[in-house]
Amino acid sequence: MTKRHFSRRDVLRSAIASLPLFxxxxxxxxxxxxxxxxxxxxxxGLGGRCQGVTQMCLGxxxxxxxxxxxxxxxxxxxxxxxxGKGRNWKGYTDFLEMIDKENLDGVMVETTTHxxxxxxxxxxxAGVDVYIEKPMALTVAEGxxxxxxARKYGRVTQVGTQQRSMPxxxxxxxxxxxxxxxxxxxxxxxxxxxxxxWVDQPAQPLPEGGSDDWWDxxxxxxxxxxxxxxxxxxxxxxxxxxxxxxxxxxxGWGTHSYDQVNRALGTDDTGPVEVVLEEPVAVSKSGxxxxxxxxxxxxxxxxxxxxxxxxxxxxxxxGAVFVGDGGKIEINRNRVASNPxxxxxxxxxxxxxxxxxxxxxxxxxxxxxxxxxxxxxDIEIGQRSxxxxxxxxxARDIGRVGEVLKWDPQQERFTNCDEGNRMLSRPxxxxxxxxx
Numbered sequence: 001m002t003k004r005h006f007s008r009r010d011v012l013r014s015a016i017a018s019l020p021l022f023x024x025x026x027x028x029x030x031x032x033x034x035x036x037x038x039x040x041x042x043x044x045g046l047g048g049r050c051q052g053v054t055q056m057c058l059g060x061x062x063x064x065x066x067x068x069x070x071x072x073x074x075x076x077x078x079x080x081x082x083x084g085k086g087r088n089w090k091g092y093t094d095f096l097e098m099i100d101k102e103n104l105d106g107v108m109v110e111t112t113t114h115x116x117x118x119x120x121x122x123x124x125x126a127g128v129d130v131y132i133e134k135p136m137a138l139t140v141a142e143g144x145x146x147x148x149x150a151r152k153y154g155r156v157t158q159v160g161t162q163q164r165s166m167p168x169x170x171x172x173x174x175x176x177x178x179x180x181x182x183x184x185x186x187x188x189x190x191x192x193x194x195x196x197x198w199v200d201q202p203a204q205p206l207p208e209g210g211s212d213d214w215w216d217x218x219x220x221x222x223x224x225x226x227x228x229x230x231x232x233x234x235x236x237x238x239x240x241x242x243x244x245x246x247x248x249x250x251x252g253w254g255t256h257s258y259d260q261v262n263r264a265l266g267t268d269d270t271g272p273v274e275v276v277l278e279e280p281v282a283v284s285k286s287g288x289x290x291x292x293x294x295x296x297x298x299x300x301x302x303x304x305x306x307x308x309x310x311x312x313x314x315x316x317x318x319g320a321v322f323v324g325d326g327g328k329i330e331i332n333r334n335r336v337a338s339n340p341x342x343x344x345x346x347x348x349x350x351x352x353x354x355x356x357x358x359x360x361x362x363x364x365x366x367x368x369x370x371x372x373x374x375x376x377x378d379i380e381i382g383q384r385s386x387x388x389x390x391x392x393x394x395a396r397d398i399g400r401v402g403e404v405l406k407w408d409p410q411q412e413r414f415t416n417c418d419e420g421n422r423m424l425s426r427p428x429x430x431x432x433x434x435x436x
Contacts, residue, residue, distance in 0.1 A: 033370055038063065039062060039063050039105045039106060039369050039370065041063055041064065041065055041066070041131075042067040042068060042069065042098055042107050043069070043107070044108065044109050044110065044111060044119060044123070045069075045070060045109065046076065046079040049133060051082075053358055053362070054083050055083060056362070059359065060366065065087070065089060066102055067089055067090040067098050068090075068092070069092040069093065069094070071093055071214055072209065072210065072218075074207075074208065076092070077091065079091070090102065095107070095119060096122065099126045099127065100126075104128050105128065106129040106131065106366075107131070108130075108133075109131065110133045112218070113135060113235075113242040114240065116138075117136065120132055120136070120149075121145065121435050122435060124150055124153050125149065125153060128155075129155050129156040129157065130156075131160065131362065132159050134251070134255040134256070134382065134385075135242075135245075135386045137386055138221075138243070139424060139425050140386075140390050141425035142434065143382070143383045144412060145434050147379050147383050149435070150379045151379075156365065156369050157379035158362075158364065158377055159385075160358070160361070161256055161382065162377075163256055163318065163319070164259065164263065164381070165376050165377070166333070166353050167350040167353055168336060168350050169319075169333070169334065171336075171350055172344065173263040173331065175344070176264040176322045177266050180324075181324030182324040183325050184264075184323065185304065185324060186306075186323040187261055187264075187265070187305070187306045187320050187322050187323070188309060188315065188320060189316075189320040190286070190312065190315070190316075191309055192252075192253060192254040192308070193244055193249050194249070195237060195238060195239040195243055195249070196239065196292060198225070198238045200225065201226075201228045201230070202226070203226030203227055206227050207229070218232070220432050221426070221428040222240045222241060222429065223429065236249070239393075243390065244291070247289060248286060248287070250393055251386070253318055254388075255385050256318045256333070257316070257317070259381070259385035260318070261306060261320050261388075262385055264329075264331065265304060267300060268380070269381075271300075271388065271407065271412075272306065272388075272409065273299060273409065274298060274299040274404050274406060275395050275407055276298070276404055276405065277396060277401050278402070279294045279295050280294060280399065281396045281399065282294065286311040287311055287313030288313070293396075294396050296392050297309075315330065316332035317332070318333040319333065327340055327343055329344065333357075334353055334357075335352060361377070364376050387412065394420050394424075397423065404416075
């Protein structure tokens with residue numbers, strides 16, 4: 001994935017780009033899996049999250065891991081020796097080379113957030129379906145581009161908001177959506193911690209096995225900075241690389257919580273129409289976590305207000321509390337509660353899922369690769385939950401306390417805030433533009 005190596009694949013990309021819409025794996029010279037066949041999958045980005053998901057995938061009979069890729073060769077070697085021990089997996093540092101050589105049906109994109117959309121788009125154009133770690137993109141415009149590529153090439157996409165595949169979460173969401181608590185007036189969700197800006201540091205020596213080409217490729221779309229281990233190993237808190245990706249961060253846990261809100265309100269293909277910053281941003285504690293944050297509220301077309309007010313130790317950290325004129329339902333990961341309690345204490349309550357977290361979500365992706373259906377957290381759904389995270393960060397960064405920012409969820413633009421619109425996308429470094 002260095003510039004030099006990647007440029008040798010320009011001819012391949014040009015050929016792929018000329019294919020008809022909704023080109024299947026068969027059109028690309030690969031035989032798609034039959035109903036009873038295993039789906040061949042590879043992992044891209046072999047950090048801690050990928051290692052856990054890959055180990056879980058070993059228990060899915062319909063899935064076959066065949067290869068793994070990471071820019072950093074020592075990490076590839078370590079992954080093959082530990083997670084892939086005793087298995088005939090191939091290791092790569094160039095994901096397009098891997099897609100060329102392996103008979104893949106899908107890839108799991110577990111890269112850094114700032115590289116995720118770029119890798120995902122190129123993988124889809126190269127002919128494979130994708131499971132995308134959340135957040136699926138760094139900006140609203142970047143996410144919309146990923147959706148367009150997925151639709152153009154007919155790819156099966158699953159974004160990693162796994163609560164979408166938990167039966168009890170979907171059951172409780174349907175209760176809210178179908179009126180079990182009457183008209184929903186207010187939704188209470190956490191006041192998540194936002195990202196911070198990176199302060200330039202003196203260059204540090206590259207790690208053993210690293211190279212200038214590797215660090216250039218790792219930097220991807222972001223302005224190039226000298227190597228620093230804090231960026232390499234702990235990029236999630238920083239604005240240029242994520243949107244608050246650590247635990248209880250806006251894009252780390254917020255993507256799950258806000259996706260739960262969309263699922264229960266039936267707003268999977270739209271969004272709020274108003275965003276208001278309620279207080280100045282300040283570093284404060286939220287239960288076990290500390291960082292820059294401020295309360296934000298949003299309003300949807302029907303008048304429902306989403307209040308991002310809760311602390312980590314106050315209510316659902318990965319969900320929300322839905323308040324209607326006939327009661328309350330709290331939905332958290334794999335558990336629910338209500339007031340009055342009788343709302344959720346019914347015979348049709350499926351109870352907590354017993355499978356490992358994320359397994360049902362990956363299984364849904366695998367099944368839809370075979371049937372060419374839409375996944376439970378399809379790319380458009382992922383775009384909408386990611387957009388809510390972006391709106392929180394933009395409203396805080398602009399800092400206009402009390403001002404109503406008007407948002408058009410169809411055009412995905414502010415109608416009264418040019419400053420906010422300029423933050424919907426970011427300049428991309430030469431060589432890492434999104435493919436068109």
